[in-house]
Amino acid sequence: MSSASPLFAIDPLHKRERRKQARPGELLQAALSLFVEKGFAATRVEEVAALAGVSKGTLFLYFETKEDLLKAVIRENIANLFPAWNEEFNTFKGSSSEMLHYAMRSWWERIGNTPASGIPKLVMGEAQNFPEIANFYHTEVIEPGVALIRRILQRGIDSGEFRKIDLDQAVHTVYAPMIFLMMWKNSMGLCSSGIQIDPVRFIDMQVDVLLHGITI
Amino acid sequence: MSSASPLFAIDPLHKRERRKQARPGELLQAALSLFVEKGFAATRVEEVAALAGVSKGTLFLYFETKEDLLKAVIRENIANLFPAWNEEFNTFKGSSSEMLHYAMRSWWERIGNTPASGIPKLVMGEAQNFPEIANFYHTEVIEPGVALIRRILQRGIDSGEFRKIDLDQAVHTVYAPMIFLMMWKNSMGLCSSGIQIDPVRFIDMQVDVLLHGITI
Amino acid sequence: MSSASPLFAIDPLHKRERRKQARPGELLQAALSLFVEKGFAATRVEEVAALAGVSKGTLFLYFETKEDLLKAVIRENIANLFPAWNEEFNTFKGSSSEMLHYAMRSWWERIGNTPASGIPKLVMGEAQNFPEIANFYHTEVIEPGVALIRRILQRGIDSGEFRKIDLDQAVHTVYAPMIFLMMWKNSMGLCSSGIQIDPVRFIDMQVDVLLHGITI
Amino acid sequence: MSSASPLFAIDPLHKRERRKQARPGELLQAALSLFVEKGFAATRVEEVAALAGVSKGTLFLYFETKEDLLKAVIRENIANLFPAWNEEFNTFKGSSSEMLHYAMRSWWERIGNTPASGIPKLVMGEAQNFPEIANFYHTEVIEPGVALIRRILQRGIDSGEFRKIDLDQAVHTVYAPMIFLMMWKNSMGLCSSGIQIDPVRFIDMQVDVLLHGITI
DNA sequence: TATGAATGAGTCTTCATTCAT
DNA sequence: TATGAATGAAGACTCATTCAT
Numbered sequence: 001m002s003s004a005s006p007l008f009a010i011d012p013l014h015k016r017e018r019r020k021q022a023r024p025g026e027l028l029q030a031a032l033s034l035f036v037e038k039g040f041a042a043t044r045v046e047e048v049a050a051l052a053g054v055s056k057g058t059l060f061l062y063f064e065t066k067e068d069l070l071k072a073v074i075r076e077n078i079a080n081l082f083p084a085w086n087e088e089f090n091t092f093k094g095s096s097s098e099m100l101h102y103a104m105r106s107w108w109e110r111i112g113n114t115p116a117s118g119i120p121k122l123v124m125g126e127a128q129n130f131p132e133i134a135n136f137y138h139t140e141v142i143e144p145g146v147a148l149i150r151r152i153l154q155r156g157i158d159s160g161e162f163r164k165i166d167l168d169q170a171v172h173t174v175y176a177p178m179i180f181l182m183m184w185k186n187s188m189g190l191c192s193s194g195i196q197i198d199p200v201r202f203i204d205m206q207v208d209v210l211l212h213g214i215t216i
Numbered sequence: 217m218s219s220a221s222p223l224f225a226i227d228p229l230h231k232r233e234r235r236k237q238a239r240p241g242e243l244l245q246a247a248l249s250l251f252v253e254k255g256f257a258a259t260r261v262e263e264v265a266a267l268a269g270v271s272k273g274t275l276f277l278y279f280e281t282k283e284d285l286l287k288a289v290i291r292e293n294i295a296n297l298f299p300a301w302n303e304e305f306n307t308f309k310g311s312s313s314e315m316l317h318y319a320m321r322s323w324w325e326r327i328g329n330t331p332a333s334g335i336p337k338l339v340m341g342e343a344q345n346f347p348e349i350a351n352f353y354h355t356e357v358i359e360p361g362v363a364l365i366r367r368i369l370q371r372g373i374d375s376g377e378f379r380k381i382d383l384d385q386a387v388h389t390v391y392a393p394m395i396f397l398m399m400w401k402n403s404m405g406l407c408s409s410g411i412q413i414d415p416v417r418f419i420d421m422q423v424d425v426l427l428h429g430i431t432i
Numbered sequence: 433m434s435s436a437s438p439l440f441a442i443d444p445l446h447k448r449e450r451r452k453q454a455r456p457g458e459l460l461q462a463a464l465s466l467f468v469e470k471g472f473a474a475t476r477v478e479e480v481a482a483l484a485g486v487s488k489g490t491l492f493l494y495f496e497t498k499e500d501l502l503k504a505v506i507r508e509n510i511a512n513l514f515p516a517w518n519e520e521f522n523t524f525k526g527s528s529s530e531m532l533h534y535a536m537r538s539w540w541e542r543i544g545n546t547p548a549s550g551i552p553k554l555v556m557g558e559a560q561n562f563p564e565i566a567n568f569y570h571t572e573v574i575e576p577g578v579a580l581i582r583r584i585l586q587r588g589i590d591s592g593e594f595r596k597i598d599l600d601q602a603v604h605t606v607y608a609p610m611i612f613l614m615m616w617k618n619s620m621g622l623c624s625s626g627i628q629i630d631p632v633r634f635i636d637m638q639v640d641v642l643l644h645g646i647t648i
Numbered sequence: 649m650s651s652a653s654p655l656f657a658i659d660p661l662h663k664r665e666r667r668k669q670a671r672p673g674e675l676l677q678a679a680l681s682l683f684v685e686k687g688f689a690a691t692r693v694e695e696v697a698a699l700a701g702v703s704k705g706t707l708f709l710y711f712e713t714k715e716d717l718l719k720a721v722i723r724e725n726i727a728n729l730f731p732a733w734n735e736e737f738n739t740f741k742g743s744s745s746e747m748l749h750y751a752m753r754s755w756w757e758r759i760g761n762t763p764a765s766g767i768p769k770l771v772m773g774e775a776q777n778f779p780e781i782a783n784f785y786h787t788e789v790i791e792p793g794v795a796l797i798r799r800i801l802q803r804g805i806d807s808g809e810f811r812k813i814d815l816d817q818a819v820h821t822v823y824a825p826m827i828f829l830m831m832w833k834n835s836m837g838l839c840s841s842g843i844q845i846d847p848v849r850f851i852d853m854q855v856d857v858l859l860h861g862i863t864i
Numbered sequence: 865t866a867t868g869a870a871t872g873a874g875t876c877t878t879c880a881t882t883c884a885t
Numbered sequence: 886t887a888t889g890a891a892t893g894a895a896g897a898c899t900c901a902t903t904c905a906t
Contacts, residue, residue: 020890041257042345044875055892060877124403125341129258134403138410146411169421172413173393176400176422180392183399187340187350194354195362197388205385209429261901271867273903282901473689474777477880487888489882498880556835557773561690566835570842578843601853604845608828609821615831616824619772619782626786627794629820637817638824641861668869692896703871708898 024062024072026052032073036118036186040070040126071136074123077116079140085148096156097215100174101207103152107178108203117182124183149174153214162214170214177206240278240288242268248289252334252402256286256342287349290339291356293332298360305364312372313431316390317423319368323394324419333398340399365390369430378430386430393422456494456504458484464505468550468618472502472558503565506555507572509548514576521580528588529647532606533639535584539610540635549614556615581606585646594646602646609638672710672720674700680721684766684834688718688774719784722771725764727788733796744804745863748822749855751800755826756851765830772831797822801862810862818862825854 030051034043045066049059063069092099111117127134149171156162181199188194246267250259261282265275279285308315327333343350365387372378397415404410462483466475477498481491495501524531543549559566581603588594613631620626678699682691693714697707711717740747759765775782797819804810829850836842 023890038344039341045877046875056876057878057892057894058890061890066876121340124337124399125255127403128253128406129255131407134407135409138404138407142404142411166421169414169417172418173421173425176396177389177392179399180396183340183395184392187343188354188358190344191347191350191354193351195358198385201382201385202388205382205389209389209426212429213425214428260899272901273867274865276902277865469776471773471776476878488880489888490886492881493886553772556769556831557687559835560686560838563839566839567841570836570839574836574843598849598853601846601849604850605825605853605857608825608832611831612824612828615772615827619775620786620790622776623779623782623786625783627790633817634820637814637821641821642857644862645857645860671869693898694896704897705871705899706869709869714897 023052023054023058027054027059027062027069028073028076031069032077032115032118035070035073035122036115040066040122041129045069067130067133070122070126070130070133074119074133074137075140077114078111078119079144081110082144082148086144089148089151096152096159096161097211099152099155100211103148104174104178104203104207108181108199112178112182112185112199118186120179120182121186145175146171156214161216163216165214173210177202239268239270239274241292243270243275243278243285244289244292247285248293248331248334251286251289251338252331256282256338261285283346283349286338286342286346287352290335290349290353294327294335294353294357297326298357298364301364302360305367312368312375312377313427315368315371316427319364320390320394320419320423324397324415328394328398328401328415334402336395336398337402361391362387372430377432379432381430389426393418455484455486455490457508459486459491459494459501460505460508463501464509464547464550467502467505467554468547472498472554477501499562499565502554502558502562503568506551506565506569510543510551510569510573513542514573514580517580518576521583528584528591528593529643531584531587532643535580536606536610536635536639540613540631544610544614544617544631550618552611552614553618577607578603588646593648595648597646605642609634671700671702671706675702675707675710675717676721676724679717680725680763680766683718683721683770684763688714688770689777693717715778715781718770718774718778718781722767722781722785723788725762726759726767727792729758730792730796734792737796737799744800744807744809745859747800747803748859751796752822752826752851752855756829756847760826760830760833760847766834768827768830769834793823794819804862809864811864813862821858825850 027048031043031048034048034051037043045059046056048069049056052059059069063072089099089103092102094102123133123137150167153162153165153167153170153174157164157167181197181202184197185199189197243264247259247264250264250267253259261275262272264285265272268275275285279288305315305319308318310318339349339353366383369378369381369383369386369390373380373383397413397418400413401415405413459480463475463480466480466483469475477491478488480501481488484491491501495504521531521535524534526534555565555569582599585594585597585599585602585606589596589599613629613634616629617631621628675696679691679696682696682699685691693707694704696717697704700707707717711720737747737751740750742750771781771785798815801810801813801815801818801822805812805815829845829847832845833847837844
């Protein structure tokens with residue numbers, strides 16, 4: 001109020017307002033890190049609220065249920081990335097091999113290497129107990145992801161780069177190692193004494209083997 | 217617990233006695249199926265006891281805590297299989313490609329296609345809450361499994377069938393899809409509306425791509 | 433609060449001012465209908481505020497607590513009716529039987545058949561938790577009501593129409609069915625599958641039996 | 649075990665067992681007194697359990713829900729009385745006037761003058777919030793009660809003692825004051841400063857007026 | 865050994881009330 | 886005055902674990 005230049009004449013938000021707009025994001029971030037760290041069921045909503053710096057009641061102002069909170073976490077951190085991704089691939093220049101390699105690398109950078117990588121473990125772990133979450137994940141994440149991969153493979157086949165493989169099976173071959181990698185990283189990978197997988201080398205290896213296998 | 221699984225014990229004790237000794241095994245079997253079906257947290261010990269035909273109190277006579285029960289389930293259903301497996305591979309006749317294919321198929325038949333396939337999901341889901349379990353799984357399952365795969369690949373390289381690939385990476389390439397398949401089958405695969413993966417075709421595809429990628 | 437209900441105030445203040453003074457009345461009306469419809473405990477203050485077209489905070493500007501709001505509702509809707517009623521009976525022409533009949537009918541029209549009929553249920557339901565309210569109701573409603581009935585019966589005895597009954601008991605006989613009717617209407621009467629009492633016939637019957645019983 | 653005489657050879661219950669059989673009754677009694685004293689919603693299950701001398705969890709061993717507990721209270725204290733009552737009236741000797749008088753007096757002794765008299769207030773107070781309870785009360789209490797009254801009146805008409813009144817209305821006239829009396833006793837009647845109704849005189853008066861009204 | 869009655873800590877969710885704006 | 890974001894106390898219900906029998 002005291003010093004708004006005319007350029008910002010559009011009523012600057014009051015402090016309270018600004019907090020309100022930031023809240024969902026802060027809660028989502030807190031929820032993601034705790035859900036991933038301790039599992040969905042084992043995380044108390046109170047912890048999430050505390051980590052976001054608010055009280056338990058406030059959380060329920062923004063999310064109707066703990067389950068809703070999880071859905072929002074998924075949407076925010078994964079589902080929302082697809083539109084931009086699709087766009088990006090529409091305009092990709094280069095061979096389909098490069099495209100596939102790029103896709104997997106960039107998936108790693110944007111999801112696999114972020115806290116969001118813990119989500120698949122979460123979802124799979126709770127799938128039976130919360131079927132609605134599993135369905136949601138399917139619709140919002142798996143299906144768009146599979147569609148994206150399929151487009152890349154189809155493009156390679158159309159251009160004569162790839163063999164005429166069975167697409168329905170081949171897509172699994174692409175995303176299976178990615179999902180595996182995320183699961184591993186967020187479970188066994190945390191074991192101090194365990195086998196450590198180097199993600200970048202793992203991905204390169206997967207792409208390498210895969211391309212060896214499907215290129216003509 | 218210390219002796220061999222009572223399921224395989226053929227002893228001359230009269231029925232009463234035998235039942236007593238069979239108890240832990242029945243509880244273990246009940247626990248496996250319920251843990252896999254409903255998840256560890258969502259399974260009540262009373263259900264396990266009921267399915268095993270005993271009362272809640274009896275279960276605690278054999279297992280100190282619910283967590284102990286889970287550990288025993290893992291030990292009993294996976295770790296114990298390796299010795300026989302190693303033996304079998306020592307005497308395998310045939311090419312290394314055949315050996316790899318055989319290994320993956322037989323893994324599917326003996327674990328992937330049984331209730332035991334639900335165990336990795338259990339372990340990963342509880343890994344952070346029970347680090348001891350994760351470590352146990354590492355030592356008793358992952359490491360022997362990786363060693364087995366490494367032997368097969370090494371055999372192929374030695375015999376000139378396979379390229380001189382980086383073994384440390386390559387082993388991941390082999391077991392990643394298997395673990396993925398088990399996880400999928402026991403989570404998203406249960407979604408009625410979800411993408412269904414045909415396990416046998418999936419494995420064949422994996423082997424196919426893999427061999428295309430690594431054979432000379 | 434101290435002045436007469438703003439609903440009846442016709443003053444020359446401009447609209448803004450008038451709205452301000454109208455607020456408590458609107459809140460009271462909203463509170464009455466919701467308390468009666470859903471019960472005191474089950475009505476959220478936010479709903480009351482919303483129905484009155486203000487925000488939750490505003491309600492607390494006018495009423496210190498939810499309980500205070502209930503007290504105001506009772507005061508406003510019942511206690512205030514008695515003066516006019518007393519006046520009316522001072523000038524009644526006709527037999528005492530007619531007077532009794534008229535009294536019960538007109539009570540039905542002015543209270544029993546309005547949302548205010550829900551108040552006794554409210555008061556009785558909360559009587560133990562808020563003894564103050566019960567006392568208030570006693571002083572402001574029950575006692576004036578009983579006094580009114582007693583006057584009618586006394587008039588009948590004096591005029592020789594009625595037997596010399598025990599007045600202390602007889603008054604109960606008059607108002608008991610009325611209170612019962614209000615309670616029934618606002619509780620069991622709402623049960624779709626329940627016994628429905630036709631209020632007018634019920635009252636006529638009561639008066640009929642009563643007059644049969646007390647007239648000479 | 650140690651000293652069971654042959655006469656009691658039918659295995660005497662162990663202490664634990666005996667407790668178990670007593671528990672529901674103890675809980676029911678505790679629930680009745682607290683529900684009546686403080687209202688259903690305002691009574692915490694933990695208080696009920698404590699008053700019955702058990703822990704919160706134990707209560708849920710015997711009653712699935714707080715609402716179930718209330719239903720059991722109603723059944724135990726009112727609904728269950730009807731069979732015996734019906735039986736009694738089948739064999740009643742005397743005039744229908746006496747029968748009616750007897751019915752109301754004995755209702756007072758067995759319900760009105762016991763803690764169970766608080767139940768109608770409970771039910772009416774919670775009717776909207778728990779429609780299932782209201783329906784239950786209707787079916788289990790109101791309807792049998794009304795049927796009983798109707799039989800008495802019909803008997804009087806058949807024997808020529810009573811006028812040919814409208815039965816549907818007349819039954820209300822009988823039970824309305826009883827329900828009123830119970831409500832009053834458990835709400836306004838508790839007000840130290842309030843009008844006190846003497847139940848026996850009230851009932852006598854009701855019967856007196858009623859019989860004056862309906863006998864030929 | 866086996867039972868199952870009893871326990872009570874633990875968690876989500878609601879809502880009257882406060883208070884910064 | 887008016888707002889509505891924030892609070893946090895409260896309460897029903899669950900379930901692993903214990904222990905008297």
